[in-house]
Amino acid sequence: MDLRIFTEPQQGADYDTLLAVAKATENLGFNAFFRSDHYLTMGGDGLPGPTDAWITLAGLARETSRIRLGTLMTAGTFRLPGVLAIQVAQVDAMSGGRVEFGLGAGWFEAEHTAYGIPFPKEKIGRLAEQLAVITGLWATPVGKTFDFEGEFYQLKDSPALPKPAQAKVPVLIGGMGAKRTPELAARYADEFNVPFASIEDSARQIGRVRDAVRAAGRPADSMVYSNALVVCVGRDDAEVARRAAAIGREVAELKENGLAGSPAEVVEKIGRYAEQGATRFYLQTLDLGDLDHLELIAAQVKPQLG
Structure with a gap:
């Protein structure tokens, strides 16, 4: 079972705090450190203020050596796809090929208003074009150029540089959309993430995505299925x-909506999610100053899951 640490820095965390969590993530044997991509708190004062996802990951790329690094999810409304392709490729190279790229449509209108970021009405269509542009740029052979003519984005004679260190940067798509989201995942994603859903809703959404993957001509098991859930474990x-x-x-x-309770309770609930097809779990850790929490999970939850 792949356990990953997932943080929400917009709630209040500076880079040094995130670095401490990332180093603990690595030292305790977890497989990855992920963070959200938001610029506004969703409750509380958010002090000392937001940190940018890809600037943070660039720093962590140079200060860690093993863990995978990524976003759940990069907001498609924040960056132009050509610029984002360059940023992610550069961070992947800085990490020695450890980046995983989660991309979502963007949804939190208040953070756009707060920082002067346009908030378009049509987001799923834009997301589809962003995925096409970013993966197309990365896949273009060196020495060739990339063109794209879409409704929202147009590229002409792009050198499609730089390239990521990895031959294929894993792409993550997630959400609870019943049709377009599974279809986009089947076309572009290596992993589908079900965010903060019940076991029953997770089973339903994983089933939809598996159907879409098969309809796209891929084996259903060619997709990694994961859950993101808040974690709260105590002795x-x-x-x-x-x-x-x-x-x-x-x-x-x-306990109802996340992974909470004793280590045994959390292991049991993870097992019930795994029965629905999930093989990877993003443990949303909200108190970033409580590194003892991560130590407890590493010592008493992780070993029971193999």
């Missing part, structure tokens, strides 16, 4: 309650 009830309170959540709600 006893008091520790679980303390950690829940620290992130402003109720224990009962976390």
Whole structure:
């Protein structure tokens, strides 16, 4: 089972905090460090303010050596696809080929208003073109050029440089859309992520994506299926309650909607998600100052999952 640490820095974290979490992620044997791509807090003061996802990952690329690095998800509304292709390729090279690229349509209108970023009405169509442009640029052989004529983006005689270090940067798509999202994933993605969903809803969405992958002429198991879930683990009830309170959540709600409780409870629930097809879990860690939490998961949850 692939366990990954997933952070939400817009809630309040500077680069040094994220570096400490990323180094703990690596030292404790987790497989990857991922972060969200947001510029505005969703509750609380968000101090000291937002950090940019790809600038952060560029720094971490030089200060880690093993873990995979990526986004759940890069907001398609924040960057032009040609610029984003250059940024991700550069960070991949800086990391020695450890980047995984999650791309989403963007959804949080308030952060766009707060920082003067246009918020288009048509986002899924733009996302489809962004995926086509970015993967097309990366796949263009050196010495050849790339052209694209879309409704939203046009490229002419692009040298399609630089190239990522990896021959194929893994692409992640996620969400709960019933039709267009699975179709985009089947066409472009190596991994499909189900965000913050129940076991039943996860099973339904994974089923839709598997059907779309088969319809696209791919084996259904050529896609990695993953879940992102908030995590709150304690050695006893008091520790679980303390950690829940620290992130402003109720224990009962976390047990219902996330991975919460004792190590045994969390292992059992991960197993039930895995029965629906998930082989990778992004553990959303909200209290980034609580590195003991990661140590507990590494010591008492991870070994039980193989």
